[in-house]
Amino acid sequence: MNAKAATSANTHSSACILCSRNCGITIDVDEGKFAKIKGDPKHPMTKGYICQKAARLDHYQNHADRLTHPLKKTPNGSFEKISWDQALSEIAEKLLRIKADFGGDAFAFVGGGGQGNHLGGAFGQQILRAMGSRYRYTSLAQEKTMDFWINGRMFGDQRIHCTEDVEHADYVIFIGCNPFQAHGIPNARDTLKHIKKDSSRTMVVVDPRVSETAKMADIHLQVKPGMDAYLMSAILAIIVQENLHDTEFLSKHCTGFDALEAELQKIPIADHIEKADVPMALVQTVARDFAAAERGCVRIDLGLQQSLHSTLTGYLEKLLYLVTGNFGRPGVNNLHTLFIPLLGNTDERKKDLKLTAHHKMLPISGMYPPNILPDEIEHQGDDRIRSVWVDSSNPVVTMADSKAYTRAFEKLDLLVVVDVAMTETARLADYILPAASQFEKGEATGFNAEFPENFFHFRHGFLDPIGECLTEPEIYTRLLIKMRILPKRFPVLEKAAKYGSVAGYQPFLMALMLTVQANKKLAPYGASILHQTLGKALPKSAQSAALLLPLALDYASKHAEAVKRCGINGNKFTLGGNLFNKIITSKSGTIISKHEFKDLWHFIKNKDKKIHLKIDRALDELRNLKNAKDLMDGYPFILMAGERRAYNANQIFRNPQWRKIDKHGALRIHPQDAEKLDLCEGDTVRVMSKNGQQDVIIDIDDSVRIGMVTLPHGYGNKYKGEQNGPALNELTLGNHCDPFTKTPYHKYVPVKLEKVPA
Ligand SMILES: Nc1nc2c(c(=O)[nH]1)N[C@H]1C(S)=C(S)[C@@H](COP(=O)(O)OP(=O)(O)OC[C@H]3O[C@@H](n4cnc5c(=O)[nH]c(N)nc54)[C@H](O)[C@@H]3O)O[C@H]1N2
Ligand SMILES: Nc1nc2c(c(=O)[nH]1)N[C@H]1C(S)=C(S)[C@@H](COP(=O)(O)OP(=O)(O)OC[C@H]3O[C@@H](n4cnc5c(=O)[nH]c(N)nc54)[C@H](O)[C@@H]3O)O[C@H]1N2
Ligand code: SF4
Numbered sequence: 001m002n003a004k005a006a007t008s009a010n011t012h013s014s015a016c017i018l019c020s021r022n023c024g025i026t027i028d029v030d031e032g033k034f035a036k037i038k039g040d041p042k043h044p045m046t047k048g049y050i051c052q053k054a055a056r057l058d059h060y061q062n063h064a065d066r067l068t069h070p071l072k073k074t075p076n077g078s079f080e081k082i083s084w085d086q087a088l089s090e091i092a093e094k095l096l097r098i099k100a101d102f103g104g105d106a107f108a109f110v111g112g113g114g115q116g117n118h119l120g121g122a123f124g125q126q127i128l129r130a131m132g133s134r135y136r137y138t139s140l141a142q143e144k145t146m147d148f149w150i151n152g153r154m155f156g157d158q159r160i161h162c163t164e165d166v167e168h169a170d171y172v173i174f175i176g177c178n179p180f181q182a183h184g185i186p187n188a189r190d191t192l193k194h195i196k197k198d199s200s201r202t203m204v205v206v207d208p209r210v211s212e213t214a215k216m217a218d219i220h221l222q223v224k225p226g227m228d229a230y231l232m233s234a235i236l237a238i239i240v241q242e243n244l245h246d247t248e249f250l251s252k253h254c255t256g257f258d259a260l261e262a263e264l265q266k267i268p269i270a271d272h273i274e275k276a277d278v279p280m281a282l283v284q285t286v287a288r289d290f291a292a293a294e295r296g297c298v299r300i301d302l303g304l305q306q307s308l309h310s311t312l313t314g315y316l317e318k319l320l321y322l323v324t325g326n327f328g329r330p331g332v333n334n335l336h337t338l339f340i341p342l343l344g345n346t347d348e349r350k351k352d353l354k355l356t357a358h359h360k361m362l363p364i365s366g367m368y369p370p371n372i373l374p375d376e377i378e379h380q381g382d383d384r385i386r387s388v389w390v391d392s393s394n395p396v397v398t399m400a401d402s403k404a405y406t407r408a409f410e411k412l413d414l415l416v417v418v419d420v421a422m423t424e425t426a427r428l429a430d431y432i433l434p435a436a437s438q439f440e441k442g443e444a445t446g447f448n449a450e451f452p453e454n455f456f457h458f459r460h461g462f463l464d465p466i467g468e469c470l471t472e473p474e475i476y477t478r479l480l481i482k483m484r485i486l487p488k489r490f491p492v493l494e495k496a497a498k499y500g501s502v503a504g505y506q507p508f509l510m511a512l513m514l515t516v517q518a519n520k521k522l523a524p525y526g527a528s529i530l531h532q533t534l535g536k537a538l539p540k541s542a543q544s545a546a547l548l549l550p551l552a553l554d555y556a557s558k559h560a561e562a563v564k565r566c567g568i569n570g571n572k573f574t575l576g577g578n579l580f581n582k583i584i585t586s587k588s589g590t591i592i593s594k595h596e597f598k599d600l601w602h603f604i605k606n607k608d609k610k611i612h613l614k615i616d617r618a619l620d621e622l623r624n625l626k627n628a629k630d631l632m633d634g635y636p637f638i639l640m641a642g643e644r645r646a647y648n649a650n651q652i653f654r655n656p657q658w659r660k661i662d663k664h665g666a667l668r669i670h671p672q673d674a675e676k677l678d679l680c681e682g683d684t685v686r687v688m689s690k691n692g693q694q695d696v697i698i699d700i701d702d703s704v705r706i707g708m709v710t711l712p713h714g715y716g717n718k719y720k721g722e723q724n725g726p727a728l729n730e731l732t733l734g735n736h737c738d739p740f741t742k743t744p745y746h747k748y749v750p751v752k753l754e755k756v757p758a
């Protein structure tokens with residue numbers, strides 16, 4: 001199957017692509033199969049750490065749903081194999097027709113990078129520019145835009161992002177996250193074990209379930225689902241009402257504390273704690289001890305971000321560490337750098353934003369929320385979305401309301417899907433373009449978010465693409481040529497690229513600058529121009545790295561001292577090129593910056609270099625908490641629709657054989673609830689929401705709160721035609737979401753349960 005691999009077993013450095021950690025791994029390949037996978041001790045961050053999921057990666061690389069040829073939908077609904085030339089020519093003509101007839105805004109891009117592949121996304125964005133559209137719908141905009149929006153208000157730019165130094169903290173609060181299973185922090189299980197073992201360090205977990213992380217905690221606050229805003233505001237109110245806040249930090253580094261304090265003084269603490277349904281004494285202990293901690297740190301995730309009041313909880317989370325001065329030091333929350341600019345800055349106070357036609361929705365960080373896309377397609381009006389491009393995403397399964405997605409996608413004039421596998425979304429497409437897998441090309445993730453030391457891992461491809469698969473850089477570059485946006489060749493640049501890294505790539509960069517100056521229309525397509533020129537001069541396994549050169553130059557110019565502290569030398573002309581060289585030659589990844597803590601204050605973009613705590617929208621939401629409506633609508637249970645467990649990993653695996661346990665993706669239900677419904681272990685139950693139903697096997701489990709049931713994320717696709725576990729987004733609705741950011745309330749889906757007779 002694979003020429004290079006077929007000869008003998010050989011070992012390659014790479015990374016696991018199953019979650020945002022992208023742990024370094026080594027893979028022994030034998031006959032195209034991944035014979036053995038181990039943690040890579042040379043990876044600068046993960047240092048050999050992996051979890052149980054990485055060992056199963058062969059199920060991603062080799063399975064029956066892998067795509068091997070470009071496919072075109074025929075009138076009878078089946079697919080025919082076509083050549084790349086035909087596929088890209090036809091798609092190019094159709095896109096240009098749509099743009100000419102309806103304008104670029106009739107086009108939307110969905111996805112552009114999963115957990116491990118963010119280089120392809122940079123190439124995909126060029127199609128948005130070619131179409132003249134700003135509609136970029138991403139998974140991040142169904143989980144983290146409240147955070148980005150608050151960052152914009154607090155720090156002056158939505159691209160500024162916080163991290164948490166859990167490893168060095170002596171008091172950690174985890175709210176709505178389960179790092180034991182979902183990771184999200186470096187080497188999570190080892191880090192958790194160290195905290196647990198050390199009696200001088202405290203771990204608090206706020207979660208309605210006794211999660212695997214909660215089991216390791218010193219204090220577990222088993223909050224009522226969706227009621228965190230009450231709990232978090234009560235903790236802050238205790239801190240402020242008992243004068244435990246860090247006045248020195250607040251006056252030196254923040255503005256707007258007076259307005260915030262006035263609100264927190266008014267919080268009826270006992271009422272809020274009753275709403276959250278946790279013991280008052282424990283909450284007081286947490287508030288007092290966290291405020292007194294030397295190194296206190298807060299980590300949150302989807303348990304807050306995909307539940308009620310998520311704009312407010314995104315704000316309260318930051319207040320917890322800012323009001324207590326747990327910011328800008330070892331073991332607390334910090335700001336960090338990003339090597340790949342994953343986030344944009346779209347502050348709605350600037351007037352040039354494109355609102356969507358139907359929902360009049362703002363972008364946040366340059367992204368639009370998937371919850372509204374079906375409505376934007378079905379919108380009655382000439383300004384509706386008529387064409388969608390999907391890359392590295394399976395929205396029909398993963399975005400809220402699968403039925404609405406299917407209905408809307410069927411109405412499109414053109415749907416193109418770029419994926420490694422035949423997905424549920426691909427089945428609806430007019431054209432399916434097969435991408436090389438993440439082990440068949442050079443790739444990287446932009447999720448490196450560490451401080452004070454940050455790293456970057458460019459993984460080299462080590463297998464030849466199967467069938468006719470192409471890398472994303474190649475797919476998008478060829479399409480831009482077909483769209484007559486790029487010329488086929490850049491002879492001068494190609495020549496200059498041959499000088500390679502001589503003088504920090506200066507001859508090449510000079511030639512590039514002159515080319516773009518001579519034809520300014522080329523400027524938005526730098527990724528593809530670099531790929532066509534410098535990329536072809538790089539070793540084959542690293543061709544897709546060419547676009548990292550300008551990113552390295554930019555990073556080195558912004559953080560020169562921090563880069564030099566890693567032993568990367570150079571002057572202002574050569575440092576960036578040397579950083580780029582270091583990245584593309586370090587097969588296990590490399591440290592790219594070592595900052596000093598004081599540098600973080602320069603990351604803040606507010607003119608006064610202070611953190612702005614008064615955010616009116618969030619304070620309004622806080623004030624209105626007392627009027628908040630119950631969203632249960634008479635349904636008796638809250639379904640947490642999308643739990644991270646031992647054997648789920650988004651939709652990256654399709655063959656259910658990858659799972660060692662939990663094959664059915666069982667519904668967890670408390671024994672008392674099971675008894676009330678006359679349910680026994682292993683029974684089938686019908687889960688009914690406002691939108692649909694799913695029959696699932698139950699697992700009676702006292703780790704969940706009474707009244708709450710949970711189903712796992714990452715199931716529900718159809719492998720070889722057979723549905724594999726619960727399809728959660730058959731149950732969810734697009735409008736069940738935060739009114740401001742439109743991020744879904746997936747952790748708070750009201751449902752009924754009914755026993756299905758055997
Ligand atoms: N194994 C595995 N790991 C993964 C993934 C995967 O599919 N599988 N996916 C990755 C991705 S894309 C993401 S975004 C992350 C997500 O990572 P996490 O957010 O950490 O994972 P979840 O299990 O979705 O939710 C975290 C916790 O929120 C709790 N929770 C539910 N409702 C509430 C509530 O109302 N309040 C509070 N305080 N807590 C609540 C749940 O009980 C759960 O323990 O995981 C990543 N890691
Ligand atoms: N109900 C509910 N829904 C949820 C969640 C939940 O908790 N509950 N969680 C949400 C979250 S946090 C997230 S992040 C999303 C994730 O949902 P999506 O954004 O859809 O991402 P993935 O599930 O990771 O899908 C990745 C796709 O990329 C493809 N792929 C893999 N490698 C490559 C490659 O190299 N190139 C290309 N072009 N494609 C590739 C895979 O085959 C797969 O089809 O799901 C969300 N949906
Ligand atoms: S799933 Fe995440 S934590 Fe586990 S090995 Fe892969 S990247 Fe590391």
Ligand SMILES: [Mo]
Pocket residue numbers: 139143
């Ligand atoms: Mo996610």
